[in-house]
Amino acid sequence: MSQQQNAYTKEQQQKTEDYNDAAFGYWILFTLAIVLVPSTWWAIKKIFPKKTEKHINCSCQGCHRKHDIRVQQDQQSRRSIATYIKFVLVAILWVAFFVILFKVSSFGVTESEPYNPFTVLNLQDGASEEEVKRAYRKLSLVYHPDKNPSDEAKEMFIGISKAYEALTDPAVREKMEKYGNPDGPQPISIGIALPSWLINRNNSGIVLTIYLIALVILVPLCVYLWNKRQNKNSVLEVSNNTMGLFYHVIDDKMRYKQIIEVVAAAQEYKDEFIERPTDEEELKKVLAAVPAEYRVKQFRFNQNYIFKNTILLYAHISRIHQQITPRLEQDLEKILQRVRVMINGAFQLVKERRFIIPVVELIKLSQCITQSAWDNQPLLQIPHFDQTTIAALAQQKKVNDLSKFKKLGVDGRLEFLKAANFTNQQISDIEAVTAKIPCDVGISYKIHTGDDDDNIIYSSAICTLEVEFVDATPKSKEEKEAEKEKEKEKQEKLKNKKKSKASSSSLVDRNDIDGILKELDGEQDDGLDPEKRAKAKKRAERAKKIEEKEKQRADRHQKRKEKKAKGEDVSDDDDDDEDDDDDEDFDEDDFSDSDSDSDWEAPVKKSKKSEKAFVHSPYVSDERPLSWWIAFGDRNKNQLIALGRAENHEPGTSIKIQFLTPKEPGKYTYSLYLMCDGYIGCDSYVDVNLNVILNPNPIQLPQQHNHPHQPAERQQQQQQQRQPAAIQQQPAQQQQQQQPAAAAGGQPKSDKPQNRDEKRKAAKDD
Structure with a gap:
């Protein structure tokens, strides 16, 4: 019986050693810190609240009443019973934090250094065997039990003997080199960050009570509070x-x-x-x-x-x-x-x-x-x-x-x-x-149609309506004339910019590029340093390439005109011209009058974040942000086509809305509403006229083959059910319009327009 009791005691002691009280204390401190930092910040904001500010500086009776209601609501929230309970909980958690911190600091946590026999003998690592023997004899004279009978000397002599044996005995030295200890491999102690009293027999009632409180009281209470918050x-x-x-x-x-x-x-x-x-x-x-x-x-x-x-x-x-x-x-x-x-x-x-x-x-x-x-x-x-x-x-x-x-x-x-x-x-x-x-x-x-050539609005196509806020303040004649002058100057600048790009090749023609290259290749001193000379030479070579490509492009353009007059297909020439245009645009980026590469950094678009605007609403207690609704539709048919929302109405701010054009060609008049949801009398609307033409490339579903194990009639019914109403079988007349007529030279055109001229011609025919 005593043997079983001793075995149980040893097993209980082993389990107790596995539970690390110090590690559990550190874990509790870390968890409390995570909870206390935001809770303390919340408590500070409640104790020292900011002054309730007015978004609009108005002292009318309604604004005074609204401001007083907001202040009263803030005071009620700070003085509520729930707030006081939270303050008490935060204080209790802080007390628990400092108590646990004091206990953890009292634990004697020591870190053992790796065993080094050379340090015990006061030697440097790698000392010879003669030096080890000499150091051992010297220390033995001091700490030998016959010379020094104290307990400290006895322990010191044991350590000296152990170090001497580890450095002189080959077998012990092998263990030392292999495991870092003359006694061979040492056990590693790993503890669990839980208190040791959890597995104590005497504390079983307390542990059970804690579990009951957590499962029977705390969990239902949390569910109740969560449900109450959700209802709120x-x-x-x-x-x-x-x-x-x-x-x-x-x-x-x-x-x-x-x-x-x-x-x-x-x-x-x-x-x-x-x-x-x-x-x-x-x-x-x-x-x-x-x-x-x-x-x-x-x-x-x-x-x-x-x-x-x-x-x-x-x-x-x-x-x-x-x-x-x-x-x-x-x-x-x-x-x-x-x-x-x-x-x-x-x-x-x-x-x-x-x-x-x-x-x-x-x-x-x-x-x-x-x-x-x-x-x-x-x-x-x-x-x-x-x-x-x-x-x-x-x-x-x-x-x-x-x-x-x-x-x-x-x-x-x-x-x-x-x-x-x-x-x-x-x-x-x-x-x-x-x-x-x-x-x-x-x-x-x-209205953006996605077509780079012309803003032609096709039927059953997705277009983008870009709405931009502008200043509609009534202006005097002088202000209107000044705005017109500014607009003219802006248009002139845009024209000059386009002309400068378009005439870059002609400017190259007026310069004697070959002469420039010869002068740059020469060795006369023209005042340029080698770096600027190399850059100028590079620009001149690029300009010469642009001139050659421009000549080739002009020749191809002339051939294209001749082929077009004969009625031949010129789609390949268009592709070549577009490739040349791309190359030319790429080369023109490096054609500069500046010697510094830093002058050509991409301009950064300044984005000014506007402050959030609020509505002056003295007869409602809540603060309402200002927002705008853009509604696009047909009021006669009571049809909403697109809807957008914006919070910033600064001039120049834009919002993009996509919509689907009608499936039938014709002229349509829609209404575009701008409505403010917070103020009366700030709304406006404009009429939007759309000239919708027949889409030359209608949406077509891929042909589906009959399943071998399914009747053809059943599959045809399923296909008709899957097809949207807007793209089901088209009238025969519309299908005939989609097939382009033969070209003048007798060669049939492809179903898809190959160039800009054919697209324009197809649109006019429709």
Whole structure:
């Protein structure tokens, strides 16, 4: 029994030695450091928060209220119970970190150096056997037990004897050289970074309790907190029930005043709806205050929560917040927190259904809710303005929109505002917001077809619509004339640049290249150093090559004209000319008047990152970034062709949108809308006229052979199902147009145009 107990004790001791307490301490310190660094940074930011800044310097009542709400929300988040609990946890972790650090520092961790018998005998490595014997005799006189009976001397003498034996005995020396130790191979100790008390019998209850707490309490608690956080983040998502409602109710011609009720019917509002007995009477009073011209005559839905949400949204856009009771105002705040997400869900739906009218109407609704004004009240976006001020402005200055108000200039606005008894602070707010409203943004467009020859728009082809933001500020005659002069100078520079490239060969002809080469080969002193002389000679040789290639190109061009007059095929000559052009362009890059290679570094395009702009929206609590929507489509057919979005409207900024041209040739007129989702009265649109011609190279599917084990009729049906409607069997007349007529010389042309002239001719014939 005692033997078994001793065996168990040895086994338990061996397992205990495998568990390294010091390594476990270091691992805990490293893990705590990973958690504590970001947690401490978060705590510092919470304790010393930054001052809540205003994106637009305005002191109107709405901005003050909005700023106070943001400050209050920040204070509530810092003073919440959850925040205090997090602070306590961070403090506990720091205490645990220093306690473990103190314990780890108390562990005696020593690193053993490799055994070296020469060092024990105070010799250098590689000492001879005579030197080893001499050192051994010398140290023996000092540390021999007969000479020195102390314990230290005894241990030292054992080490000296062991080193002497290792350096004099051949067998021991062989072990020393092979294993680095005279005793042969030594065991390697590897420990596990876990505390040794985990396998102690006496601590089994504690270990089991820790496992139970981790599995039964901590894991479910983490799942609960994660689920709670997910539900909080679900505010940014639209439920499937709401998307289904939008799909069935929003039709292709619904206006934004009708969409208000549809957005108010979202399922998310129903889940948070609180019905009070007094709401009905209060809502009737609010509805009576809404102007009749802006509300629907008859509600589509009869649920109480939809009725309530719709009236509150009408009241918000009509700016009759004073008619809303404090409890209804809290409900309105909850509605406004989700309304942008609901509008975005409806927007994504109608975008996929390719309706342009609902897209435009939803952007208008976003403008109206953001600015708390209807689409015919753009001047209400200016702070401190009311209906009386707007009426006086229209009567005195004939101004009824933002563009005309900006056109008055600072002096004209100041004159009117002073006469209307506005204070200096109010005037400062008006000027600051007026400068931020981008009502002077316009667009210009280009259509890229991908054809390098001509911008011919073919049917069923992919084109790129490039929309560029421009400054549409109304300018005086002098400013317009100055811009015209600048444009002329720009065009002249472009022409001169093209002429300089095109006439490079003629400039070469006017110079006596052979004479230059002879002078450079000569030995007269012309003031040039050898390096510049070599570069000048290289440029002259290249110029001579350009001249020779230009002559060859002119000869081939003349032969091409003669062949073309006879009706022969000239496609090969075109390929040669293009190759020559490529060679010429490559050579011209090295033809320079400068002696320095650094003068020809590629120009770096400067990219200025503009600051993110925010909307002046004093009647909504959240900060809304400014963005622009570019909608391209046919309003008559209610067809959305392409849609793009941009956040920067600086002049020169462009956005590219790809679209598919109609499959039928003809003339088409489309509308290109530029709409701001945050301000009213900043929208614009232009008509885009497209002259679509028949595509000479229509898309053709490869022929499919019948499977030997499948009937031909079944395979034909599958082929028709796989083919898109746009490229199924074409009319016979269209197929005849695709086959080009025979050439004048009797040789048939290929199906694909071989050169530029044939492409132009095919386009004209179509």
